[in-house]
Amino acid sequence: MLELSKNEQDYLKTIYNLEKITSTTTKSVSINAIAKKLSVSSPSATEMVKRLVAKNLVLHKPYYGVSLTDLGISQARFIIKSHRVWETFLFEEVGYSMDEVHHEAEDLEHASSPRLIEALYALMDYPVADPHGSEIPAELFWSENEIELSLDQAMVNKNYRITKIDTEAKTFFKKMELTLPQFLKVIERLEDKSLIVREKAGKMLLIPFYIQPKLWVSERK
Ligand SMILES: [Zn+2]
CATH class of the missing domain: 2.30.30.90 (Ferrous iron transport protein A (FeoA))
Known part of the structure:
Protein backbone atom coordinates (compact mmCIF):
# COMPACT_ATOMS: atom_id res chain seq x y z
CA MET A 1 0.00 0.00 0.00
CA LEU A 2 1.13 3.50 -0.79
CA GLU A 3 1.25 6.36 1.63
CA LEU A 4 -1.71 8.46 0.58
CA SER A 5 -3.32 11.45 2.22
CA LYS A 6 -6.89 11.30 3.51
CA ASN A 7 -7.90 13.61 0.69
CA GLU A 8 -6.30 11.42 -1.97
CA GLN A 9 -7.98 8.36 -0.52
CA ASP A 10 -11.37 10.10 -0.56
CA TYR A 11 -10.93 10.96 -4.23
CA LEU A 12 -10.06 7.38 -5.12
CA LYS A 13 -13.06 6.08 -3.21
CA THR A 14 -15.34 8.62 -4.90
CA ILE A 15 -14.06 7.84 -8.39
CA TYR A 16 -14.43 4.11 -7.69
CA ASN A 17 -18.04 4.54 -6.58
CA LEU A 18 -18.88 6.85 -9.49
CA GLU A 19 -17.35 4.38 -11.97
CA LYS A 20 -19.62 1.71 -10.57
CA ILE A 21 -22.77 3.73 -11.15
CA THR A 22 -21.97 5.19 -14.60
CA SER A 23 -24.20 3.54 -17.17
CA THR A 24 -21.72 3.94 -20.02
CA THR A 25 -19.45 1.12 -21.07
CA THR A 26 -16.47 3.47 -20.99
CA LYS A 27 -16.34 3.48 -17.19
CA SER A 28 -14.96 7.00 -16.96
CA VAL A 29 -16.28 9.83 -14.83
CA SER A 30 -16.16 13.58 -15.38
CA ILE A 31 -14.25 16.05 -13.25
CA ASN A 32 -17.55 17.81 -12.60
CA ALA A 33 -19.16 14.68 -11.22
CA ILE A 34 -16.20 14.16 -8.87
CA ALA A 35 -16.24 17.81 -7.76
CA LYS A 36 -19.97 17.67 -7.11
CA LYS A 37 -19.76 14.46 -5.12
CA LEU A 38 -16.97 15.80 -2.91
CA SER A 39 -18.42 19.33 -2.68
CA VAL A 40 -15.28 20.98 -4.05
CA SER A 41 -14.73 23.32 -7.00
CA SER A 42 -13.88 21.95 -10.45
CA PRO A 43 -10.41 23.59 -10.45
CA SER A 44 -9.48 21.93 -7.18
CA ALA A 45 -10.77 18.56 -8.42
CA THR A 46 -8.67 19.06 -11.57
CA GLU A 47 -5.60 19.79 -9.42
CA MET A 48 -6.09 16.63 -7.38
CA VAL A 49 -6.70 14.50 -10.47
CA LYS A 50 -3.34 15.75 -11.81
CA ARG A 51 -1.67 14.60 -8.60
CA LEU A 52 -3.31 11.19 -8.83
CA VAL A 53 -2.26 10.85 -12.48
CA ALA A 54 1.34 11.56 -11.45
CA LYS A 55 1.08 8.74 -8.90
CA ASN A 56 -0.26 6.35 -11.54
CA LEU A 57 -3.56 5.97 -9.67
CA VAL A 58 -5.87 7.42 -12.32
CA LEU A 59 -5.93 8.12 -16.05
CA HIS A 60 -7.29 11.39 -17.36
CA LYS A 61 -8.13 11.81 -21.02
CA PRO A 62 -9.51 15.16 -22.20
CA TYR A 63 -13.16 14.88 -23.40
CA TYR A 64 -13.27 11.35 -22.04
CA GLY A 65 -12.92 11.63 -18.31
CA VAL A 66 -11.17 10.10 -15.36
CA SER A 67 -10.75 6.39 -14.70
CA LEU A 68 -8.83 4.41 -12.11
CA THR A 69 -5.73 2.39 -12.99
CA ASP A 70 -5.37 -1.12 -11.54
CA LEU A 71 -3.31 0.40 -8.75
CA GLY A 72 -6.01 3.01 -8.14
CA ILE A 73 -8.70 0.32 -8.00
CA SER A 74 -6.76 -1.69 -5.46
CA GLN A 75 -6.17 1.40 -3.27
CA ALA A 76 -9.84 2.35 -3.48
CA ARG A 77 -10.95 -1.17 -2.57
CA PHE A 78 -8.65 -1.14 0.44
CA ILE A 79 -10.25 2.05 1.76
CA ILE A 80 -13.69 0.57 1.19
CA LYS A 81 -12.66 -2.60 2.99
CA SER A 82 -11.18 -0.56 5.82
CA HIS A 83 -14.44 1.38 6.22
CA ARG A 84 -16.65 -1.71 6.15
CA VAL A 85 -14.44 -3.79 8.44
CA TRP A 86 -14.52 -0.96 11.00
CA GLU A 87 -18.30 -0.63 10.74
CA THR A 88 -18.67 -4.37 11.28
CA PHE A 89 -16.22 -4.35 14.18
CA LEU A 90 -17.89 -1.39 15.91
CA PHE A 91 -21.32 -2.93 15.47
CA GLU A 92 -20.51 -6.56 16.29
CA GLU A 93 -17.76 -6.25 18.88
CA VAL A 94 -17.98 -2.79 20.42
CA GLY A 95 -21.74 -2.39 20.72
CA TYR A 96 -22.26 0.68 18.54
CA SER A 97 -25.68 1.08 16.97
CA MET A 98 -26.21 0.95 13.20
CA ASP A 99 -26.47 4.73 12.78
CA GLU A 100 -23.35 5.42 14.86
CA VAL A 101 -20.90 3.26 12.92
CA HIS A 102 -20.59 5.24 9.68
CA HIS A 103 -19.35 8.48 11.20
CA GLU A 104 -16.66 6.74 13.26
CA ALA A 105 -15.58 4.57 10.31
CA GLU A 106 -15.10 7.64 8.10
CA ASP A 107 -12.14 8.65 10.27
CA LEU A 108 -10.84 5.20 11.16
CA GLU A 109 -10.71 4.06 7.52
CA HIS A 110 -7.87 6.49 6.81
CA ALA A 111 -5.96 5.83 10.00
CA SER A 112 -5.63 2.07 9.61
CA SER A 113 -2.84 0.07 8.06
CA PRO A 114 -3.60 -2.93 5.82
CA ARG A 115 -2.12 -5.10 8.55
CA LEU A 116 -4.61 -3.86 11.14
CA ILE A 117 -7.57 -4.20 8.79
CA GLU A 118 -6.65 -7.75 7.77
CA ALA A 119 -6.15 -8.68 11.42
CA LEU A 120 -9.62 -7.37 12.35
CA TYR A 121 -11.11 -9.06 9.31
CA ALA A 122 -9.59 -12.42 10.29
CA LEU A 123 -10.54 -11.91 13.95
CA MET A 124 -14.20 -11.60 12.93
CA ASP A 125 -13.86 -14.73 10.76
CA TYR A 126 -13.97 -13.00 7.37
CA PRO A 127 -17.43 -11.37 7.38
CA VAL A 128 -19.07 -11.17 3.96
CA ALA A 129 -20.89 -7.88 4.50
CA ASP A 130 -20.97 -4.87 6.83
CA PRO A 131 -23.99 -4.12 9.10
CA HIS A 132 -25.65 -2.16 6.24
CA GLY A 133 -25.36 -5.23 3.99
CA SER A 134 -22.60 -3.85 1.74
CA GLU A 135 -20.10 -6.43 0.55
CA ILE A 136 -16.65 -6.38 2.17
CA PRO A 137 -13.88 -6.88 -0.44
CA ALA A 138 -12.52 -10.36 0.26
CA GLU A 139 -9.06 -9.91 -1.24
CA LEU A 140 -6.24 -9.55 1.28
CA PHE A 141 -4.14 -6.37 1.33
CA TRP A 142 -1.64 -7.71 3.81
CA SER A 143 -0.57 -11.19 4.80
CA GLU A 144 2.07 -12.69 7.00
CA ASN A 145 4.13 -15.53 5.56
CA GLU A 146 1.22 -16.73 3.56
CA ILE A 147 2.14 -19.94 1.81
ZN1 LIG B 1 -20.39 3.70 6.19
Whole structure:
Protein backbone atom coordinates (compact mmCIF):
# COMPACT_ATOMS: atom_id res chain seq x y z
CA MET A 1 0.00 0.00 0.00
CA LEU A 2 1.13 3.50 -0.79
CA GLU A 3 1.25 6.36 1.63
CA LEU A 4 -1.71 8.46 0.58
CA SER A 5 -3.32 11.45 2.22
CA LYS A 6 -6.89 11.30 3.51
CA ASN A 7 -7.90 13.61 0.69
CA GLU A 8 -6.30 11.42 -1.97
CA GLN A 9 -7.98 8.36 -0.52
CA ASP A 10 -11.37 10.10 -0.56
CA TYR A 11 -10.93 10.96 -4.23
CA LEU A 12 -10.06 7.38 -5.12
CA LYS A 13 -13.06 6.08 -3.21
CA THR A 14 -15.34 8.62 -4.90
CA ILE A 15 -14.06 7.84 -8.39
CA TYR A 16 -14.43 4.11 -7.69
CA ASN A 17 -18.04 4.54 -6.58
CA LEU A 18 -18.88 6.85 -9.49
CA GLU A 19 -17.35 4.38 -11.97
CA LYS A 20 -19.62 1.71 -10.57
CA ILE A 21 -22.77 3.73 -11.15
CA THR A 22 -21.97 5.19 -14.60
CA SER A 23 -24.20 3.54 -17.17
CA THR A 24 -21.72 3.94 -20.02
CA THR A 25 -19.45 1.12 -21.07
CA THR A 26 -16.47 3.47 -20.99
CA LYS A 27 -16.34 3.48 -17.19
CA SER A 28 -14.96 7.00 -16.96
CA VAL A 29 -16.28 9.83 -14.83
CA SER A 30 -16.16 13.58 -15.38
CA ILE A 31 -14.25 16.05 -13.25
CA ASN A 32 -17.55 17.81 -12.60
CA ALA A 33 -19.16 14.68 -11.22
CA ILE A 34 -16.20 14.16 -8.87
CA ALA A 35 -16.24 17.81 -7.76
CA LYS A 36 -19.97 17.67 -7.11
CA LYS A 37 -19.76 14.46 -5.12
CA LEU A 38 -16.97 15.80 -2.91
CA SER A 39 -18.42 19.33 -2.68
CA VAL A 40 -15.28 20.98 -4.05
CA SER A 41 -14.73 23.32 -7.00
CA SER A 42 -13.88 21.95 -10.45
CA PRO A 43 -10.41 23.59 -10.45
CA SER A 44 -9.48 21.93 -7.18
CA ALA A 45 -10.77 18.56 -8.42
CA THR A 46 -8.67 19.06 -11.57
CA GLU A 47 -5.60 19.79 -9.42
CA MET A 48 -6.09 16.63 -7.38
CA VAL A 49 -6.70 14.50 -10.47
CA LYS A 50 -3.34 15.75 -11.81
CA ARG A 51 -1.67 14.60 -8.60
CA LEU A 52 -3.31 11.19 -8.83
CA VAL A 53 -2.26 10.85 -12.48
CA ALA A 54 1.34 11.56 -11.45
CA LYS A 55 1.08 8.74 -8.90
CA ASN A 56 -0.26 6.35 -11.54
CA LEU A 57 -3.56 5.97 -9.67
CA VAL A 58 -5.87 7.42 -12.32
CA LEU A 59 -5.93 8.12 -16.05
CA HIS A 60 -7.29 11.39 -17.36
CA LYS A 61 -8.13 11.81 -21.02
CA PRO A 62 -9.51 15.16 -22.20
CA TYR A 63 -13.16 14.88 -23.40
CA TYR A 64 -13.27 11.35 -22.04
CA GLY A 65 -12.92 11.63 -18.31
CA VAL A 66 -11.17 10.10 -15.36
CA SER A 67 -10.75 6.39 -14.70
CA LEU A 68 -8.83 4.41 -12.11
CA THR A 69 -5.73 2.39 -12.99
CA ASP A 70 -5.37 -1.12 -11.54
CA LEU A 71 -3.31 0.40 -8.75
CA GLY A 72 -6.01 3.01 -8.14
CA ILE A 73 -8.70 0.32 -8.00
CA SER A 74 -6.76 -1.69 -5.46
CA GLN A 75 -6.17 1.40 -3.27
CA ALA A 76 -9.84 2.35 -3.48
CA ARG A 77 -10.95 -1.17 -2.57
CA PHE A 78 -8.65 -1.14 0.44
CA ILE A 79 -10.25 2.05 1.76
CA ILE A 80 -13.69 0.57 1.19
CA LYS A 81 -12.66 -2.60 2.99
CA SER A 82 -11.18 -0.56 5.82
CA HIS A 83 -14.44 1.38 6.22
CA ARG A 84 -16.65 -1.71 6.15
CA VAL A 85 -14.44 -3.79 8.44
CA TRP A 86 -14.52 -0.96 11.00
CA GLU A 87 -18.30 -0.63 10.74
CA THR A 88 -18.67 -4.37 11.28
CA PHE A 89 -16.22 -4.35 14.18
CA LEU A 90 -17.89 -1.39 15.91
CA PHE A 91 -21.32 -2.93 15.47
CA GLU A 92 -20.51 -6.56 16.29
CA GLU A 93 -17.76 -6.25 18.88
CA VAL A 94 -17.98 -2.79 20.42
CA GLY A 95 -21.74 -2.39 20.72
CA TYR A 96 -22.26 0.68 18.54
CA SER A 97 -25.68 1.08 16.97
CA MET A 98 -26.21 0.95 13.20
CA ASP A 99 -26.47 4.73 12.78
CA GLU A 100 -23.35 5.42 14.86
CA VAL A 101 -20.90 3.26 12.92
CA HIS A 102 -20.59 5.24 9.68
CA HIS A 103 -19.35 8.48 11.20
CA GLU A 104 -16.66 6.74 13.26
CA ALA A 105 -15.58 4.57 10.31
CA GLU A 106 -15.10 7.64 8.10
CA ASP A 107 -12.14 8.65 10.27
CA LEU A 108 -10.84 5.20 11.16
CA GLU A 109 -10.71 4.06 7.52
CA HIS A 110 -7.87 6.49 6.81
CA ALA A 111 -5.96 5.83 10.00
CA SER A 112 -5.63 2.07 9.61
CA SER A 113 -2.84 0.07 8.06
CA PRO A 114 -3.60 -2.93 5.82
CA ARG A 115 -2.12 -5.10 8.55
CA LEU A 116 -4.61 -3.86 11.14
CA ILE A 117 -7.57 -4.20 8.79
CA GLU A 118 -6.65 -7.75 7.77
CA ALA A 119 -6.15 -8.68 11.42
CA LEU A 120 -9.62 -7.37 12.35
CA TYR A 121 -11.11 -9.06 9.31
CA ALA A 122 -9.59 -12.42 10.29
CA LEU A 123 -10.54 -11.91 13.95
CA MET A 124 -14.20 -11.60 12.93
CA ASP A 125 -13.86 -14.73 10.76
CA TYR A 126 -13.97 -13.00 7.37
CA PRO A 127 -17.43 -11.37 7.38
CA VAL A 128 -19.07 -11.17 3.96
CA ALA A 129 -20.89 -7.88 4.50
CA ASP A 130 -20.97 -4.87 6.83
CA PRO A 131 -23.99 -4.12 9.10
CA HIS A 132 -25.65 -2.16 6.24
CA GLY A 133 -25.36 -5.23 3.99
CA SER A 134 -22.60 -3.85 1.74
CA GLU A 135 -20.10 -6.43 0.55
CA ILE A 136 -16.65 -6.38 2.17
CA PRO A 137 -13.88 -6.88 -0.44
CA ALA A 138 -12.52 -10.36 0.26
CA GLU A 139 -9.06 -9.91 -1.24
CA LEU A 140 -6.24 -9.55 1.28
CA PHE A 141 -4.14 -6.37 1.33
CA TRP A 142 -1.64 -7.71 3.81
CA SER A 143 -0.57 -11.19 4.80
CA GLU A 144 2.07 -12.69 7.00
CA ASN A 145 4.13 -15.53 5.56
CA GLU A 146 1.22 -16.73 3.56
CA ILE A 147 2.14 -19.94 1.81
CA GLU A 148 0.29 -20.77 -1.35
CA LEU A 149 -0.13 -24.34 -2.49
CA SER A 150 -2.19 -26.00 -5.16
CA LEU A 151 -5.28 -27.82 -3.97
CA ASP A 152 -3.86 -31.28 -4.75
CA GLN A 153 -1.41 -30.67 -1.88
CA ALA A 154 -4.08 -29.59 0.58
CA MET A 155 -4.63 -31.66 3.71
CA VAL A 156 -7.75 -33.18 5.19
CA ASN A 157 -9.35 -31.24 8.07
CA LYS A 158 -7.61 -27.99 7.26
CA ASN A 159 -9.21 -24.69 6.29
CA TYR A 160 -8.10 -22.85 3.20
CA ARG A 161 -8.76 -19.66 1.34
CA ILE A 162 -8.73 -19.75 -2.46
CA THR A 163 -6.12 -17.32 -3.76
CA LYS A 164 -5.83 -18.05 -7.49
CA ILE A 165 -7.71 -20.04 -10.07
CA ASP A 166 -6.84 -20.69 -13.69
CA THR A 167 -9.18 -20.80 -16.70
CA GLU A 168 -9.61 -24.56 -16.78
CA ALA A 169 -10.80 -24.64 -13.19
CA LYS A 170 -13.05 -21.63 -13.80
CA THR A 171 -14.61 -23.44 -16.75
CA PHE A 172 -15.22 -26.48 -14.57
CA PHE A 173 -17.14 -24.48 -11.97
CA LYS A 174 -19.10 -22.73 -14.68
CA LYS A 175 -20.00 -25.99 -16.43
CA MET A 176 -21.19 -27.49 -13.17
CA GLU A 177 -23.14 -24.28 -12.43
CA LEU A 178 -21.27 -23.94 -9.14
CA THR A 179 -20.13 -20.72 -7.53
CA LEU A 180 -16.48 -20.76 -6.69
CA PRO A 181 -16.14 -20.71 -2.91
CA GLN A 182 -13.85 -18.19 -1.22
CA PHE A 183 -13.08 -20.42 1.74
CA LEU A 184 -13.16 -24.16 2.09
CA LYS A 185 -12.37 -27.00 4.44
CA VAL A 186 -11.01 -30.27 3.09
CA ILE A 187 -13.21 -33.08 4.40
CA GLU A 188 -11.97 -36.17 2.63
CA ARG A 189 -9.66 -37.33 -0.13
CA LEU A 190 -11.25 -40.17 -2.08
CA GLU A 191 -9.51 -43.16 -3.67
CA ASP A 192 -9.50 -41.53 -7.10
CA LYS A 193 -7.85 -38.47 -5.43
CA SER A 194 -10.89 -36.24 -5.86
CA LEU A 195 -11.62 -34.06 -2.85
CA ILE A 196 -14.74 -33.55 -0.81
CA VAL A 197 -14.66 -29.99 0.51
CA ARG A 198 -17.09 -27.94 2.55
CA GLU A 199 -17.79 -24.30 1.77
CA LYS A 200 -18.06 -21.73 4.52
CA ALA A 201 -21.85 -21.74 4.10
CA GLY A 202 -21.86 -25.48 4.78
CA LYS A 203 -22.41 -26.77 1.24
CA MET A 204 -20.36 -29.81 0.17
CA LEU A 205 -18.51 -29.92 -3.13
CA LEU A 206 -16.63 -32.63 -5.00
CA ILE A 207 -13.53 -31.38 -6.77
CA PRO A 208 -12.03 -33.85 -9.27
CA PHE A 209 -8.29 -34.44 -9.20
CA TYR A 210 -7.52 -32.90 -12.61
CA ILE A 211 -8.87 -29.52 -11.42
CA GLN A 212 -6.87 -29.43 -8.18
CA PRO A 213 -3.49 -28.30 -9.61
CA LYS A 214 -5.39 -25.38 -11.23
CA LEU A 215 -6.59 -23.98 -7.92
CA TRP A 216 -4.27 -22.29 -5.43
CA VAL A 217 -5.08 -21.94 -1.79
CA SER A 218 -3.48 -20.68 1.39
CA GLU A 219 -4.07 -22.14 4.81
CA ARG A 220 -6.22 -20.23 7.28
CA LYS A 221 -4.83 -20.28 10.77
ZN1 LIG B 1 -20.39 3.70 6.19
